[in-house]
Amino acid sequence: MSQSSDTVVSISDVSKSFRTGVTALQGISLNIRQGEFVSLIGPSGCGKSTLLRIIGDLVQPSAGAVIVNGKSAEQARLDHDYGIVFQDAVLYDWRTVARNVSLPLEMLGWDRTKRRARVKEMLELVELTGFESNRPWQLSGGMQQRVSIARALSFDPALLLMDEPFGALDEMTRERLNMELLQIWEKARSTVVFVTHSIPEAVYLSTRVVVMSARPGRIAGVIEVDLPQPRTAETREDPRFFEHVTAVREALAGGGQMSKSAPEIF
Amino acid sequence: MDDVATPAAPDTSDGGVARRLATGVIVLGALVGLWEGYKWLWQTAGWTWPFAVDDVTMPHLYKVVEAFWQPTTTGGPPLIHSLLSATWFTGKEALAGFLLGALIGFLIAVVLSQSRLLERGLVPYIVASQTVPILAIAPMVVVGLGSKGVAGWKAVAILAAYLTFFPVAINTLRGLHSVDPRAVQLMHSYAASRWRVLWHLRVPASVPYIFTALKISATASVIGAIIGEAPASIQNGLGGAIVNFNQYYSLEPTFLWATNVVCAALGIVFFVAVAVTERLVLRGAPENIA
Numbered sequence: 001m002s003q004s005s006d007t008v009v010s011i012s013d014v015s016k017s018f019r020t021g022v023t024a025l026q027g028i029s030l031n032i033r034q035g036e037f038v039s040l041i042g043p044s045g046c047g048k049s050t051l052l053r054i055i056g057d058l059v060q061p062s063a064g065a066v067i068v069n070g071k072s073a074e075q076a077r078l079d080h081d082y083g084i085v086f087q088d089a090v091l092y093d094w095r096t097v098a099r100n101v102s103l104p105l106e107m108l109g110w111d112r113t114k115r116r117a118r119v120k121e122m123l124e125l126v127e128l129t130g131f132e133s134n135r136p137w138q139l140s141g142g143m144q145q146r147v148s149i150a151r152a153l154s155f156d157p158a159l160l161l162m163d164e165p166f167g168a169l170d171e172m173t174r175e176r177l178n179m180e181l182l183q184i185w186e187k188a189r190s191t192v193v194f195v196t197h198s199i200p201e202a203v204y205l206s207t208r209v210v211v212m213s214a215r216p217g218r219i220a221g222v223i224e225v226d227l228p229q230p231r232t233a234e235t236r237e238d239p240r241f242f243e244h245v246t247a248v249r250e251a252l253a254g255g256g257q258m259s260k261s262a263p264e265i266f
Numbered sequence: 267m268d269d270v271a272t273p274a275a276p277d278t279s280d281g282g283v284a285r286r287l288a289t290g291v292i293v294l295g296a297l298v299g300l301w302e303g304y305k306w307l308w309q310t311a312g313w314t315w316p317f318a319v320d321d322v323t324m325p326h327l328y329k330v331v332e333a334f335w336q337p338t339t340t341g342g343p344p345l346i347h348s349l350l351s352a353t354w355f356t357g358k359e360a361l362a363g364f365l366l367g368a369l370i371g372f373l374i375a376v377v378l379s380q381s382r383l384l385e386r387g388l389v390p391y392i393v394a395s396q397t398v399p400i401l402a403i404a405p406m407v408v409v410g411l412g413s414k415g416v417a418g419w420k421a422v423a424i425l426a427a428y429l430t431f432f433p434v435a436i437n438t439l440r441g442l443h444s445v446d447p448r449a450v451q452l453m454h455s456y457a458a459s460r461w462r463v464l465w466h467l468r469v470p471a472s473v474p475y476i477f478t479a480l481k482i483s484a485t486a487s488v489i490g491a492i493i494g495e496a497p498a499s500i501q502n503g504l505g506g507a508i509v510n511f512n513q514y515y516s517l518e519p520t521f522l523w524a525t526n527v528v529c530a531a532l533g534i535v536f537f538v539a540v541a542v543t544e545r546l547v548l549r550g551a552p553e554n555i556a
Contacts, residue, residue, distance in 0.1 A: 086452075092471075107453070107458045107466075108456065
């Protein structure tokens with residue numbers, strides 16, 4: 001597979017079968033460039049979360065290879081190239097908000113002064129200044145998820161892997177966090193791989209949407225989202241936004257076999 | 267250091283200290299009333315089922331309280347005198363056993379948590395260890411250590427540890443396994459070593475489990491110390507007092523009852539000490555952390 005110089009993730013012919021005999025992924029090939037925001041979308045069971053975990057070296061592929069920044073996925077993990085955000089914040093209850101954000105920095109051996117400065121900076125970024133000494137369970141679900149994002153970005157990973165990070169939140173919180181995430185992405189200039197089952201969310205956030213189909217998990221289509229940056233609340237009302245939503249929906253339904261439906265219905 | 271004076275943090279959940287104190291008094295009063303009421307009713311009516319009630323099987327509670335101030339031998343010191351020194355002696359055994367057992371239980375859990383194979387292979391034997399009655403092990407420990415010149419109370423402490431380690435090992439192991447798999451994946455993504463996953467994730471996550479076990483072990487270690495004194499032929503502790511007053515029970519039942527009260531009080535002190543420590547350590551933790 002050809003690889004341009006700004007490729008961050010190169011996935012070639014990756015398959016994954018589980019011991020139960022289920023084939024979760026088959027023949028996945030995908031390149032992700034520096035600074036891209038790529039969403040993986042598909043029905044449940046299409047292996048999108050598995051693919052994310054394979055990129056992050058949390059799951060081993062049965063076949064194929066993943067190269068991250070020119071290294072194996074394992075080496076990339078050992079080099080701290082991944083920031084991971086799950087559907088639930090997965091914060092440590094016995095640590096304060098500040099100490100949750102500093103957890104990866106402690107693992108990376110940063111000294112106390114450096115850690116403190118970075119935690120302050122990260123909490124400013126996710127607008128949680130003043131909550132340093134709160135415990136995670138004292139925060140709302142949306143705030144907890146922002147702590148989790150601050151933790152994932154704290155050590156400047158090359159790649160941010162997000163597994164349905166806003167899936168458990170209500171719609172209003174979700175849309176607000178979508179906007180905040182884009183602002184953070186702008187500032188941090190990182191590369192994001194984002195798993196979601198929400199079509200509007202994928203279109204709103206992404207520079208590229210990878211549509212997957214289930215059993216076995218395959219790439220059914222890739223849709224470039226060339227909506228202007230930076231995206232704002234108005235983006236969601238842009239007719240071109242709906243065109244992209246429709247395109248993703250049709251790709252999900254089976255590669256454009258469906259007739260073009262009215263864009264405002266969804 | 268100022269905080270030490272306020273171990274029981276203000277209870278905001280149900281009405282404060284006064285209310286809890288009142289509840290305690292009412293419950294105690296009700297229990298005393300039940301005892302004396304049962305005794306009075308059965309004796310007045312002459313009922314003999316399930317057992318005949320007289321001053322030997324159920325002495326008046328005020329007589330039990332009085333017994334503390336009676337001398338056990340003519341002209342000797344009052345009972346409370348010998349009971350307090352026995353409590354101190356047994357308490358020392360129990361505390362040493364509790365600490366030793368808790369440490370051993372914790373270390374066993376940490377080792378077993380590192381290997382499924384080890385866990386599957388060894389847990390059955392740990393369980394089996396608890397099906398052997400302590401009375402059967404006591405002579406080996408006491409005689410074996412005695413021949414090495416180890417003081418009797420230390421042998422008893424080891425018997426107390428034998429009862430203590432088990433709940434701690436089993437519960438800690440469960441706590442170490444209780445972590446969210448995604449929390450482990452996060453640690454992997456930081457390339458954290460096995461040791462760091464253990465120390466920064468698994469151990470703190472198991473702290474509530476450990477305290478649950480320590481509360482069970484706190485009373486178990488007191489029982490272990492009391493029972494262990496009998497085969498060790500130790501006279502200075504509460505176990506010795508129980509064996510002694512057993513022999514005179516039909517003559518002076520209140521002495522044994524008074525000793526029982528003191529044994530219960532020692533167990534409660536151990537339990538409360540752990541509960542207070544738990545509150546301090548898990549201060550600010552959500553209620554739902556079991």
